Amino acid sequence: MNINLDVQDISTRPAEKCVTKLKAENINLYYGTFQALRNVTLDIPSCSITAIIGPSGCGKSSMLRLFNRMNDLIPGARVEGNIELDGIPIYNSKIDVVELRKRVGMVFQKPNPFPMSVFENVAFGPKRHGIKNRGELEQIVEKSLRQAALWDEVKDKLGQSGLALSGGQQQRLCIARVLAVEPEVILMDEPCSALDPVATLKIEDLMRSLAADYTIIIVTHNMQQAARVSDTAAFMMMEPDRAGVLVEYGPTAQLFTNPKDKRTEDYITGRFG
Amino acid sequence: METRTAFHKKLREIQDDILALGSMVSKATSRSIEALKKRDLELAQHVVADDKKVNQKRYEIEEKCVELIATQQPMASDLRIIVAVLSIITDMERIGDHAEGIAKIAIMIGDEPPLKPLIDIPRMAEQTIDMLRRSLDAFINHDAEAARKISAEDDTIDQLYDQVFRELLTFMAEDPKTITRATRLIWVAHNLERSADRVTNICERVVFVVTGKMEEIGASKY
Numbered sequence: 106m107n108i109n110l111d112v113q114d115i116s117t118r119p120a121e122k123c124v125t126k127l128k129a130e131n132i133n134l135y136y137g138t139f140q141a142l143r144n145v146t147l148d149i150p151s152c153s154i155t156a157i158i159g160p161s162g163c164g165k166s167s168m169l170r171l172f173n174r175m176n177d178l179i180p181g182a183r184v185e186g187n188i189e190l191d192g193i194p195i196y197n198s199k200i201d202v203v204e205l206r207k208r209v210g211m212v213f214q215k216p217n218p219f220p221m222s223v224f225e226n227v228a229f230g231p232k233r234h235g236i237k238n239r240g241e242l243e244q245i246v247e248k249s250l251r252q253a254a255l256w257d258e259v260k261d262k263l264g265q266s267g268l269a270l271s272g273g274q275q276q277r278l279c280i281a282r283v284l285a286v287e288p289e290v291i292l293m294d295e296p297c298s299a300l301d302p303v304a305t306l307k308i309e310d311l312m313r314s315l316a317a318d319y320t321i322i323i324v325t326h327n328m329q330q331a332a333r334v335s336d337t338a339a340f341m342m343m344e345p346d347r348a349g350v351l352v353e354y355g356p357t358a359q360l361f362t363n364p365k366d367k368r369t370e371d372y373i374t375g376r377f378g
Numbered sequence: 379m380e381t382r383t384a385f386h387k388k389l390r391e392i393q394d395d396i397l398a399l400g401s402m403v404s405k406a407t408s409r410s411i412e413a414l415k416k417r418d419l420e421l422a423q424h425v426v427a428d429d430k431k432v433n434q435k436r437y438e439i440e441e442k443c444v445e446l447i448a449t450q451q452p453m454a455s456d457l458r459i460i461v462a463v464l465s466i467i468t469d470m471e472r473i474g475d476h477a478e479g480i481a482k483i484a485i486m487i488g489d490e491p492p493l494k495p496l497i498d499i500p501r502m503a504e505q506t507i508d509m510l511r512r513s514l515d516a517f518i519n520h521d522a523e524a525a526r527k528i529s530a531e532d533d534t535i536d537q538l539y540d541q542v543f544r545e546l547l548t549f550m551a552e553d554p555k556t557i558t559r560a561t562r563l564i565w566v567a568h569n570l571e572r573s574a575d576r577v578t579n580i581c582e583r584v585v586f587v588v589t590g591k592m593e594e595i596g597a598s599k600y
Contacts, residue, residue, distance in 0.1 A: 329451050361453050363590025373453040375382035 126151035126290060126320040127172055132186035134167055136179060141167045143348040145186075147339060149290075154312060154321045156335035156357065158328055160372065163341045164349020165324040169292050172322065173209035174202050190290070207234065210283035214295040216275035218267030218282075223250075223259050226267040226278055230286035245285050253281035254311045273304025277311065284315075291315065293323040297330065309334045328373055332361045340369045385450045388442070392463055393518055395439045396470075400514045402432050403470050404507045406477035407573060411503040414484040414566065415496050425481035432474035436467045458590060462583040466517065469576040473510065476569040476576075483562050483569075493549060493559045502538045502570040505531070506577065513580045517587065525584035528577065529596035535574040536600065542567040571600060 127149040134142035142164045149155050149172075157165045167176065174195060176182040188195050195205055207230070218226050227246045236242060246263070250256040255277040259270070267278050276296060283291055293312075297305040312321055312334055325331050331338055338361070339354040353360060353369040364370045371377045406425050413422035443460050446452060452460055509528050516524040546560040578596040586592055 328453065332453070362457060364454050370454050374456045375385070377381065 128189040130187040135183045137181040140348040145351045153336040156331035156338045159341035163343045209290040210288035211292040224263040249281040249285040253277045290320045403474040410477045410480035422481040422484040429478040436471040469579045473573045476573045479569045506574045509577045522585045522588035525581035529581040539571040
């Protein structure tokens, strides 16, 4: 399904800041013989939050993982179509996937700090990318933890294990870890589903503050969360052969008050799904 | 497959409540005119007293809506229905107030000799009540086209109001002793004209429920 939307029309950001950051064109994704996504086309605007919603199994996470080629890790996964980051096709043998994943970071459903100190968790990425200077690393760690709204809570226990933090803190630590390598896009796959409501609202608040500088795509089961946090929203669903399709894509306020497609309406009002 | 059965049942109940409130204010309007025509002061007192029930019903519906918003986070057409209900009940409560106003005028007039037989005023009332009934049908049936048509009928009410006004003005010009009585009847006609305007507001909400767009569909002359 082709849904052509001008990112200028759907973004709430100033026009000069809003460009197409990611572009997916006629995407078909297969896991072996099973088709997981069919003919998906959408443009993701920069410096905003795009939410992908839809029933379980509709291909939301598969869609998300296309943007930093995480699906490459799944045996038998095959992608047809074109995905571009800043106009450069990313499914191209010349693309350095490690560099791509640095630019397009990811936060997962379950907080997954490394079994090491808070400091080392955040410094891990920059170190891997060649930064050795302690002072520089300290600066990066502090900046990233501040951006992730975690600094004040952990500044006195940077040497403690990341696993000793609360669930919400662990998730913000994982976000800080992503921010430390200075990505441009952050993919979030159900980032709050393992968190309590207060921790959830903190992450949402953090997402809003990050949206000024980063392009964020979030997959969520929680429609209220998508409504609260995103600027644009995409609704996906499964066709009878279980392939995921994009049904509707547009400004969040419109999708949740006056969806254009009957299937979106039925899903968000709980008449199916 | 319906997955939010309890929520949608409550939403349907609210829509039934809207019809009940509609019936209460229609009845109040027709009874106020009847009291005026028949100089039935007791009936007029009843209309005044019953307005409290109208207000109560309105608050009851409002509370149900607030509860559904808080507990169910309605979306899309469900959200639009609730937003529309909140607006429609305000309009209906005001129609109730206009009926109460007419009843109070009837009490004020008391047993003064009639200025003239009432013809256009009851006609205005009948048509307003009919428009109200059909606008609520349009709301329940999500019929934007019907709502637009009903809204356009407000012009007839405005014309009747003009007619009543001109006629009573003639009475007053010919005989200043009639001024008090004629003015009171103008108030009655004005109340009805306002009620019909409220019906056009309801029609606008019906259009909103269907299309998701807030638009003014029938700007009244007054």
